[in-house]
Amino acid sequence: MAAATQDSAVRTGRVTRMLIYLVLLLFALFYMLPLYVMLVNSVKPLDEITGGGMMSLPAQWTLEPWLKAWSTAQIGVQPTGLRPYFWNSISMVVPAVAISTVLGALNGYVLTKWRFRGDTILFGLMLFACFIPFQIVLIPMAAVLGTLGLAGSTAGLVLVHVVYGVGFTTLYFRNYYAVFPTELVRAAQIDGAGFFQIFWRILLPSSGPIAVVSVIWQFTNIWNDFLFGASFASGDGAPMTVALNNLVQSSTGVKEYNVHFAGAILAALPTLLVYIVAGRYFVRGLMAGSVKG
Amino acid sequence: MGFLDIKSVTKSYGPVEVLHRVDISAEEGEFLVLVGPSGCGKSTLLNMIAGLEEITTGEIAIKGQTMNGVHPSKRNIAMVFQSYALYPNMTVGQNITFGLEMHGVPKPEREKAMSDVASLLQIEQLLDRKPGHLSGGQRQRVAMGRALVRNPDVFLFDEPLSNLDAKLRVDMRTEIKKLHQKLGTTIVYVTHDQIEAMTLSTRIAVMNGGYVQQLGTPKEIYDDPANVFVASFMGSPSMNLIPARVVDQNGEPHAKIRLEGGKTAQLRFSDPGLAAHSGREVLLGIRPEAITDPEGADRKSGNIQTLHNVVDVTEPAGSDTFVTTTISGKTCIARMRADTDVRAGAEVAFAVNMDKAVVFDPETEKRL
Numbered sequence: 001m002a003a004a005t006q007d008s009a010v011r012t013g014r015v016t017r018m019l020i021y022l023v024l025l026l027f028a029l030f031y032m033l034p035l036y037v038m039l040v041n042s043v044k045p046l047d048e049i050t051g052g053g054m055m056s057l058p059a060q061w062t063l064e065p066w067l068k069a070w071s072t073a074q075i076g077v078q079p080t081g082l083r084p085y086f087w088n089s090i091s092m093v094v095p096a097v098a099i100s101t102v103l104g105a106l107n108g109y110v111l112t113k114w115r116f117r118g119d120t121i122l123f124g125l126m127l128f129a130c131f132i133p134f135q136i137v138l139i140p141m142a143a144v145l146g147t148l149g150l151a152g153s154t155a156g157l158v159l160v161h162v163v164y165g166v167g168f169t170t171l172y173f174r175n176y177y178a179v180f181p182t183e184l185v186r187a188a189q190i191d192g193a194g195f196f197q198i199f200w201r202i203l204l205p206s207s208g209p210i211a212v213v214s215v216i217w218q219f220t221n222i223w224n225d226f227l228f229g230a231s232f233a234s235g236d237g238a239p240m241t242v243a244l245n246n247l248v249q250s251s252t253g254v255k256e257y258n259v260h261f262a263g264a265i266l267a268a269l270p271t272l273l274v275y276i277v278a279g280r281y282f283v284r285g286l287m288a289g290s291v292k293g
Numbered sequence: 294m295g296f297l298d299i300k301s302v303t304k305s306y307g308p309v310e311v312l313h314r315v316d317i318s319a320e321e322g323e324f325l326v327l328v329g330p331s332g333c334g335k336s337t338l339l340n341m342i343a344g345l346e347e348i349t350t351g352e353i354a355i356k357g358q359t360m361n362g363v364h365p366s367k368r369n370i371a372m373v374f375q376s377y378a379l380y381p382n383m384t385v386g387q388n389i390t391f392g393l394e395m396h397g398v399p400k401p402e403r404e405k406a407m408s409d410v411a412s413l414l415q416i417e418q419l420l421d422r423k424p425g426h427l428s429g430g431q432r433q434r435v436a437m438g439r440a441l442v443r444n445p446d447v448f449l450f451d452e453p454l455s456n457l458d459a460k461l462r463v464d465m466r467t468e469i470k471k472l473h474q475k476l477g478t479t480i481v482y483v484t485h486d487q488i489e490a491m492t493l494s495t496r497i498a499v500m501n502g503g504y505v506q507q508l509g510t511p512k513e514i515y516d517d518p519a520n521v522f523v524a525s526f527m528g529s530p531s532m533n534l535i536p537a538r539v540v541d542q543n544g545e546p547h548a549k550i551r552l553e554g555g556k557t558a559q560l561r562f563s564d565p566g567l568a569a570h571s572g573r574e575v576l577l578g579i580r581p582e583a584i585t586d587p588e589g590a591d592r593k594s595g596n597i598q599t600l601h602n603v604v605d606v607t608e609p610a611g612s613d614t615f616v617t618t619t620i621s622g623k624t625c626i627a628r629m630r631a632d633t634d635v636r637a638g639a640e641v642a643f644a645v646n647m648d649k650a651v652v653f654d655p656e657t658e659k660r661l
């Protein structure tokens with residue numbers, strides 16, 4: 001890969017290369033534009049926006065919209081800002097990500113190292129879960145949550161996201177563990193380690209890269225989910241995405257665009273943060289040297 | 294009943310039987326080598342001894358106790374894997390003591406056992422390193438340390454040297470042999486390298502196609518192969534198998550063979566019992582080192598027969614010269630002294646040590 005790019009770079013003329021960079025730069029700027037607009041307008045007073053200066057830098061810098069979006073904006077009945085909904089989302093996302101990742105890891109472990117009759121069929125069915133559109137499960141899921149007494153609760157949302165996510169996390173871990181040397185598991189068996197000890201002491205410590213992938217994937221999906229949140233969480237229990245929608249859609253009074261922009265950034269911040277913090281662990285080869293080359 | 298008993302053991306994967314009624318019994322302290330070509334079922338048999346594969350039918354017993362259904366960790370065995378299978382996230386020290394920890398051995402004892410093994414294998418300076426930072430030979434040592442520390446009844450080795458370079462392989466081979474002499478623990482060792490099998494073992498089981506072809510001491514296997522497969526698998530270069538006819542001359546059995554230029558030769562057998570097969574077509578098996586130049590012939594042999602034939606190729610190998618000639622339409626290799634003056638195309642004398650000759654039925658490929 002690297003060799004190929006270098007190769008072509010050498011053969012390409014200087015001018016062509018400059019042109020390529022220029023085009024790339026333009027694209028990058030174009031893609032950054034929405035973020036710029038959001039950022040700039042979230043630190044302006046409202047009249048500057050309504051005055052028509054969408055693209056210009058603020059004449060007067062202010063953090064007022066951020067504070068308002070966070071703690072005093074009218075969402076639902078009370079002027080609470082996004083803050084309580086942010087915590088709703090956190091208390092939904094953290095357990096949902098943790099549980100689905102752990103379950104996925106366990107599934108992957110069993111499906112690759114404790115093979116049983118019909119395991120491929122089971123895995124196939126779990127994979128199928130990845131392709132079922134959200135809409136199809138809405139009504140049955142509502143019924144199930146109702147029966148379990150979890151309707152409208154954060155625990156119910158956690159359950160929904162775990163069930164929906166476990167297909168993906170199983171896929172990730174199964175593929176990762178499929179190339180994990182089975183001899184290591186056999187060695188541990190001879191050493192006297194049990195089912196969970198092998199998982200905990202041998203496999204998990206080498207699962208860093210795939211765990212990061214699973215966490216990032218699950219976190220972004222669950223955090224950004226709107227449909228399940230809107231369907232299964234009501235009023236005060238709503239997650240951030242639903243609250244943001246309510247904030248933007250609220251029809252009372254003037255549209256406070258600067259507050260909306262600030263709120264939107266607040267809603268996007270956690271996923272951005274996860275990428276920045278965990279992204280670099282993505283491709284770390286922790287398995288180097290376990291099997292001699 | 295021996296120390297390790299494998300009684301009528303078979304293994305099937307679904308409808309396919311990959312091991313057929315294997316019977317092997319090893320005494321305490323024995324170095325049993327399972328040797329055979331790839332796919333013959335060596336690893337499968339070893340894994341069944343370890344308890345990593347289920348036994349389809351039959352029984353495996355260690356010290357008189359049946360091991361069928363016993364968990365691998367309760368069999369008091371230790372295994373060294375082909376890939377070493379060191380735990381990548383643990384240090385060398387932790388790798389070595391992991392088994393003891395799982396067996397609930399208290400920490401001070403574990404530390405003691407670890408330092409004993411480390412000094413035995415001279416890996417003290419590696420104890421804090423991760424396996425990823427070791428060379429192949431060092432990993433091999435650590436893998437052996439992990440097995441040794443358990444003080445097992447039986448060591449199981451699955452091709453432990455096949456991933457090392459040639460030089461290191463020879464060194465480690467010697468080391469394993471020394472270790473066995475020192476500890477006296479029973480070892481079952483899988484390899485597809487017949488030289489490893491010969492040098493290490495006290496007994497060899499030669500396997501092919503899921504059958505044990507022959508079980509015996511290295512000398513028995515080498516000198517008295519039970520069939521053509523064993524004869525040609527063991528030894529390098531492999532045994533010459535020459536089509537011949539058993540003929541009777543002066544009441545003694547001879548092997549009649551065809552030489553270059555339409556000539557024939559008759560080599561007297563050392564075993565008079567072969568007269569019973571008089572008139573029969575056979576395969577005459579003679580190892581390259583039993584065909585020499587007359588000066589290099591074994592003085593202790595009571596039956597050296599000489600024949601003259603044209604040399605096809607000579608291959609000086611430093612310590613010896615391998616000389617190729619055609620007998621009965623088959624290419625034969627003779628092993629001559631390094632300084633013999635033999636040229637391709639010349640007719641030279643070959644001294645055949647008939648004491649070492651073996652005879653096979655060409656149809657069944659079994660020994661006659």
Ligand SMILES: Nc1ncnc2c1ncn2[C@@H]1O[C@H](COP(=O)(O)OP(=O)(O)OP(=O)(O)O)[C@@H](O)[C@H]1O
Nearest residue numbers: 306309311329330331332333334335336337338485
């Ligand atoms: N899980 C399995 N399912 C079906 N067949 C299998 C399975 N494992 C092994 N076999 C078959 O059993 C036979 C013996 O395999 P085994 O691994 O014991 O060979 P081996 O003698 O160790 O060979 P090698 O020297 O290549 O390691 C092979 O023909 C293999 O294809």
Ligand SMILES: [Mg+2]
Nearest residue numbers: 335336337451
């Ligand atoms: Mg094998």
